[in-house]
Amino acid sequence: MKIRRLLPLLSNTSGMAAVEFALLAPVMLTAMLGTVEICNVVTSYSKAVSASQTVADLTTQSASLTTAQMNSIVVGAQRVLDPLVSDATTLGINVVSIGFDAANKPIQLWKFGWGTTSAATPVITGASGLGVTGDSVVMVSLSYTCIPLIHEIVPQITFSEVSYSRPRLVKKIALNGVTG
Numbered sequence: 001m002k003i004r005r006l007l008p009l010l011s012n013t014s015g016m017a018a019v020e021f022a023l024l025a026p027v028m029l030t031a032m033l034g035t036v037e038i039c040n041v042v043t044s045y046s047k048a049v050s051a052s053q054t055v056a057d058l059t060t061q062s063a064s065l066t067t068a069q070m071n072s073i074v075v076g077a078q079r080v081l082d083p084l085v086s087d088a089t090t091l092g093i094n095v096v097s098i099g100f101d102a103a104n105k106p107i108q109l110w111k112f113g114w115g116t117t118s119a120a121t122p123v124i125t126g127a128s129g130l131g132v133t134g135d136s137v138v139m140v141s142l143s144y145t146c147i148p149l150i151h152e153i154v155p156q157i158t159f160s161e162v163s164y165s166r167p168r169l170v171k172k173i174a175l176n177g178v179t180g
Contacts, residue, residue: 033149033150036149037148037149037150037154040146040148040149041146041148041157043084044084044144044146044157044159045146045159047080047081047084047144048081048142048144048159048161049161050080051077051078051080051081051086051091051142051144051161052077052140052141052142052161052162052163053140053163054076054077054080055073055074055076055077055093055095055140055142055163056095056138056139056140056163056164056165057165058073058076059073059095059138059140059165059173060138060165060166060167060168060173061168061169062169062173063167063169063170063173063174064170064173064174064175064177065173065174065175065176066175066176067112067175067176070095070112070114070175071114073095074093074114074115077091077093077142078091081144084144084146085147086144087115088114088115088116089115089116089145090115090116090144090145090147091114091115091116091142091143091144091145092113092114092115092116092117092120092141092142092143092144093113093114093115093117093140093141093142094111094112094113094114094117094120094122094140094141094142095111095112095113095138095139095140096108096109096110096111096112096122096124096138096139096140096141097109097110097111097136097137097138097172097173097175097179097180098124098127098130098131098136098137098138098139099131099134099135099136099172099180100131100132100133100134100135100136101133102133104129104131104132104133105128106124106125106127106128106130106131107124107180108122108124108180109136109172109179109180110175110178110179110180112175116143116145117141117143120141122139122141124139126139126162126164127139127164130164131166134171135166135171136166136167136171136172136173136180137164137165137166137167138164138165138166138167138173139162139163139164140162140163140164140165141160141161141162142160142161142162142163143158143159143160143161144158144159144161145157145158145159146158146159
């Protein structure tokens with residue numbers, strides 16, 4: 001007797017669309033948020049690479065620099081990263097002038113640091129083979145921590161980028177009057 005009462009409900013489709021929406025909405029919302037986060041990560045990485053190259057390029061355009069000028073170059077890197085958050089807690093920049101000794105091994109001439117990696121000791125062995133005695137190169141190590149839009153769910157990702165550039169006007173760039 002009770003089964004006969006349920007049989008008409010099986011052919012009733014008036015609420016079918018609402019049920020389908022309730023089942024698919026969470027899946028579609030998750031897919032949309034995932035796509036937005038992937039785009040955010042790709043954009044962050046691309047901007048971090050550009051910021052590193054920009055710092056290297058701007059540093060090598062001068063014969064000598066001051067700390068104030070280096071801080072201005074950091075602001076330039078932050079503008080490259082706009083509209084992403086790029087304060088001292090998410091962005092770290094180390095600029096190192098690297099010379100080469102009599103055996104053509106890289107040696108640190110001077111270092112400028114800003115942000116999260118400023119205290120880190122730079123690894124200059126990557127400059128091996130980039131110059132000879134009397135030459136120099138500028139190495140920029142940049143780290144950027146990408147903060148996801150849904151940071152309660154998705155963890156932060158830190159990107160690291162290293163860029164090298166040769167001085168354009170002199171053999172060795174001076175920082176605050178010191179070439180190394």
